Amino acid sequence: MSKEKSTIIYTLTDEAPYLATAAFLPIIRTFTAPADIEVVESDISVAARILAEFPDCLSDEQKVPNNLSALGKLTLLPDTNIIKLPNISAALGQLTAAIKELQFQGYKIPNYPENPQTEEEKAIRARYSKCLGSSVNPVLREGNSDRRAPAAVKRYARNNPHSMGKWSQASRTHVSHMHGGDFYSSEKSMVMPQACDVRMDLVTKSGKTVVLKEKVSLLEGEIIDSMFMSKKALCKFYEDEIQDAYETRVMFSLHVKATMMKVSHPIVFGHAVKIFYKTAFEKHGELFKQLGVNPNNGLSSVYEKIATLPSSKREEIINDLHACHEHNPELAMVDSAKGITNLHSPNDVIVDASMPAMIRAGGKMWGADGRLKDTKAVMPESTFARIYQEMINFCKTHGNFDPVTMGSVPNVGLMAQQAEEYGSHDKTFEIAEPGVARVVTLDGTVLLEQNVEEGDIWRMCQVKDAPIRDWVKLAVTRARQSNTPAVFWLDEYRPHEAELIKKVTRYLKDHDTTGLDIQIMSQTRAMRYTLERIIRGKDTISVTGNILRDYLTDLFPILELGTSAKMLSVVPLMNGGGLFETGAGGSAPKHVKQLVEENHLRWDSLGEFLALAVSIEDVGIKKNNPKAKILAKTLDEATGQLLENRKSPSSRTGELDNRGSQFYLALYWAQALAAQTEDKELQAHFTKLAKQLKDNEEKIVSELSVVQGKSVDIGGYYKPDLKKLEQVMRPSATLNEIIGSAK
Numbered sequence: 222m223s224k225e226k227s228t229i230i231y232t233l234t235d236e237a238p239y240l241a242t243a244a245f246l247p248i249i250r251t252f253t254a255p256a257d258i259e260v261v262e263s264d265i266s267v268a269a270r271i272l273a274e275f276p277d278c279l280s281d282e283q284k285v286p287n288n289l290s291a292l293g294k295l296t297l298l299p300d301t302n303i304i305k306l307p308n309i310s311a312a313l314g315q316l317t318a319a320i321k322e323l324q325f326q327g328y329k330i331p332n333y334p335e336n337p338q339t340e341e342e343k344a345i346r347a348r349y350s351k352c353l354g355s356s357v358n359p360v361l362r363e364g365n366s367d368r369r370a371p372a373a374v375k376r377y378a379r380n381n382p383h384s385m386g387k388w389s390q391a392s393r394t395h396v397s398h399m400h401g402g403d404f405y406s407s408e409k410s411m412v413m414p415q416a417c418d419v420r421m422d423l424v425t426k427s428g429k430t431v432v433l434k435e436k437v438s439l440l441e442g443e444i445i446d447s448m449f450m451s452k453k454a455l456c457k458f459y460e461d462e463i464q465d466a467y468e469t470r471v472m473f474s475l476h477v478k479a480t481m482m483k484v485s486h487p488i489v490f491g492h493a494v495k496i497f498y499k500t501a502f503e504k505h506g507e508l509f510k511q512l513g514v515n516p517n518n519g520l521s522s523v524y525e526k527i528a529t530l531p532s533s534k535r536e537e538i539i540n541d542l543h544a545c546h547e548h549n550p551e552l553a554m555v556d557s558a559k560g561i562t563n564l565h566s567p568n569d570v571i572v573d574a575s576m577p578a579m580i581r582a583g584g585k586m587w588g589a590d591g592r593l594k595d596t597k598a599v600m601p602e603s604t605f606a607r608i609y610q611e612m613i614n615f616c617k618t619h620g621n622f623d624p625v626t627m628g629s630v631p632n633v634g635l636m637a638q639q640a641e642e643y644g645s646h647d648k649t650f651e652i653a654e655p656g657v658a659r660v661v662t663l664d665g666t667v668l669l670e671q672n673v674e675e676g677d678i679w680r681m682c683q684v685k686d687a688p689i690r691d692w693v694k695l696a697v698t699r700a701r702q703s704n705t706p707a708v709f710w711l712d713e714y715r716p717h718e719a720e721l722i723k724k725v726t727r728y729l730k731d732h733d734t735t736g737l738d739i740q741i742m743s744q745t746r747a748m749r750y751t752l753e754r755i756i757r758g759k760d761t762i763s764v765t766g767n768i769l770r771d772y773l774t775d776l777f778p779i780l781e782l783g784t785s786a787k788m789l790s791v792v793p794l795m796n797g798g799g800l801f802e803t804g805a806g807g808s809a810p811k812h813v814k815q816l817v818e819e820n821h822l823r824w825d826s827l828g829e830f831l832a833l834a835v836s837i838e839d840v841g842i843k844k845n846n847p848k849a850k851i852l853a854k855t856l857d858e859a860t861g862q863l864l865e866n867r868k869s870p871s872s873r874t875g876e877l878d879n880r881g882s883q884f885y886l887a888l889y890w891a892q893a894l895a896a897q898t899e900d901k902e903l904q905a906h907f908t909k910l911a912k913q914l915k916d917n918e919e920k921i922v923s924e925l926s927v928v929q930g931k932s933v934d935i936g937g938y939y940k941p942d943l944k945k946l947e948q949v950m951r952p953s954a955t956l957n958e959i960i961g962s963a964k
């Protein structure tokens with residue numbers, strides 16, 4: 222075996238996964254040390270990213286390195302091995318809350334200038350905007366996405382089916398999307414015949430040329446798209462849908478992804494807020510403007526900004542807001558107990574998680590009275606909304622899916638090198654005045670142009686040729702390795718996808734596809750085809766663009782497994798390294814609340830366990846490290862044991878939680894290492910650990926459970942205090958002692 226030390230980089234992120242890491246890292250290090258694998262941390266939490274942007278405001282002790290940028294560079298190297306946990310893609314409310322907390326902790330960073338006037342304020346805002354929305358994933362995902370439910374996980378779900386709401390043919394739940402004026406209907410696309418630099422500008426009706434983006438460097442073969450969403454059409458759509466929901470007495474809900482589509486979707490969300498609360502916004506428009514109310518941050522922005530007003534004025538506004546509910550449909554709730562609606566904050570309802578939850582619940586969402594009801598799920602962009610309607614149609618006809626018998630839908634997703642929507646963040650603009658929006662080469666040739674009006678959202682997306690080739694290759698590899706049909710979900714009527722289809726057809730010829738079943742279908746057909754197979758217990762790989770990668774890898778796992786936390790989520794980096802993501806879901810804010818209030822962490826670290834196994838296996842293969850290979854294999858066995866013995870965390874306080882589940886993983890892993898005979902050294906080492914853990918099982922489990930039920934202090938939400946966190950997350954002295962001494 223090579224004696225070279227290998228490194229796995231373990232990211233520190235936010236919220237529940239960060240809490241879980243505080244307990245899990247010491248365990249990991251105890252297991253990897255004998256295989257000469259060093260596990261190093263890299264803090265890419267939203268708090269760390271903010272601090273890294275403002276070294277000039279911090280004392281020397283407070284300064285932190287820009288880990289994200291360093292990791293971004295490492296993703297280009299073949300040796301890189303990163304485990305990436307879910308992180309906050311901050312909506313503005315989350316960003317400002319994090320800033321406030323850091324200021325409170327003594328970091329002298331500036332306030333977020335919501336309405337920057339001076340050059341200095343504009344510069345501060347530009348720095349903060351680097352921490353907004355999806356700003357980690359597009360940097361690290363230098364490869365395409367391979368997400369699937371491992372066999373043991375699928376088997377567990379079949380043997381222990383989660384609850385599923387019943388679908389009725391009489392359900393009135395449906396999806397509403399725009400039929401014109403959205404990105405889909407305006408999209409133009411082209412393939413770059415050669416590399417060149419372009420700019421994005423607006424030639425206004427009054428004859429000015431406003432440069433919106435000075436330079437975008439494009440490569441030969443790159444697909445670029447220009448598209449816009451019409452503000453007029455969007456507002457008319459909302460008016461009609463709100464009225465329709467009111468007349469037909471069905472609940473209204475809005476589903477966007479304001480975090481990942483960090484420029485366009487907050488605007489899309491804000492228009493819904495302004496239209497739903499139209500009379501109040503009309504009456505108090507001037508005052509709201511003065512106060513700096515930003516509807517793109519949801520109704521919570523109104524409540525926040527009016528807090529300083531005299532109580533009589535405040536009450537008047539609140540009454541006017543409430544009055545809007547009288548002539549409007551009922552709104553779906555995020556938290557009915559607290560009166561928090563679907564329009565409260567743009568990061569409360571994130572489409573990839575919210576739509577599957579609704580479909581799993583039989584097409585229902587919570588009403589203000591705490592009851593589940595049918596809903597009009599409004600998703601303005603028609604591009605992908607239709608897949609959900611297709612699934613709803615299917616459920617109405619066939620009833621709910623059965624986790625015991627249903628097949629599986631792994632995904633191969635295009636996302637490398639800021640593909641598609643990931644690359645649109647700095648190329649999305651709210652148009653200030655009517656004119657022609659253009660993508661122009663620096664020598665003046667117009668490549669794409671469209672007429673836009675004030676308030677329209679115009680954007681450019683791009684996808685480079687190399688990621689497309691890699692994506693096709695990954696699809697063929699997965700189809701071959703799993704002997705499963707693969708379907709490219711591509712719509713020939715969408716200009717961007719028509720170009721993709723041409724490339725896919727061409728690049729498929731580079732591979733031996735004999736005996737493989739690989740097809741290309743529009744999204745709705747692909748959904749229908751996949752569902753016809755799923756109810757027959759058959760698996761189908763979905764090969765999709767970036768948005769559907771995101772949507773489908775929550776949708777199918779939530780239906781199949783009850784959660785997307787149990788997904789294996791691998792990003793084979795294009796230059797040979799590996800990015801191993803954990804699960805396919807987010808960072809579960811409500812889990813933190815439960816920990817702080819009741820000292821119970823329901824977060825399931827199964828995603829981390831699965832990611833760790835493939836990450837260690839990667840070390841084993843690339844570094845020719847047989848001990849690592851054994852560690853990976855036995856970790857997989859341990860994960861299987863954990864599922865079989867039902868040692869996953871429970872959601873109920875007092876029962877086994879994340880920490881207990883991690884203890885069992887350690888026990889089963891040590892036992893599996895003790896049982897193997899390939900490596901005597903590892904066997905001897907872990908036999909002792911396995912015995913100690915087993916002998917103390919009862920004591921450890923009791924130490925982990927006795928602390929539950931009381932509130933705890935972790936010293937911060939976005940930047941917890943390390944000592945306090947360690948105390949809370951590692952409450953078993955016995956376990957700590959055994960893990961510490963075994964290293």
Ligand SMILES: NC(=O)C1=CN([C@@H]2O[C@H](COP(=O)(O)OP(=O)(O)OC[C@H]3O[C@@H](n4cnc5c(N)ncnc54)[C@H](OP(=O)(O)O)[C@@H]3O)[C@@H](O)[C@H]2O)C=CC1
Nearest residue numbers: 307308309310480571574786806807808809810823824825
């Ligand atoms: N890869 C990434 O970095 C991603 C980051 N995010 C970020 O995460 C945050 C929250 O996003 P949201 O859309 O609310 O989605 P989440 O996936 O965080 O939450 C939805 C629900 O899913 C369940 N869940 C998710 N993961 C786990 C797990 N490991 N163990 C147990 N239950 C789990 C929980 O439901 P319950 O408790 O009811 O069982 C949770 O409340 C946002 O800030 C978002 O930007 C979102 C997606 C991906």
Ligand SMILES: O=C(O)CCC(=O)C(=O)O
Nearest residue numbers: 310355358480481771805
């Ligand atoms: O990048 C993000 O903001 C979210 C990513 C996500 O939801 C996913 O990868 O599933």
Ligand SMILES: [Mg+2]
Nearest residue numbers: 573771775805
């Ligand atoms: Mg997602």
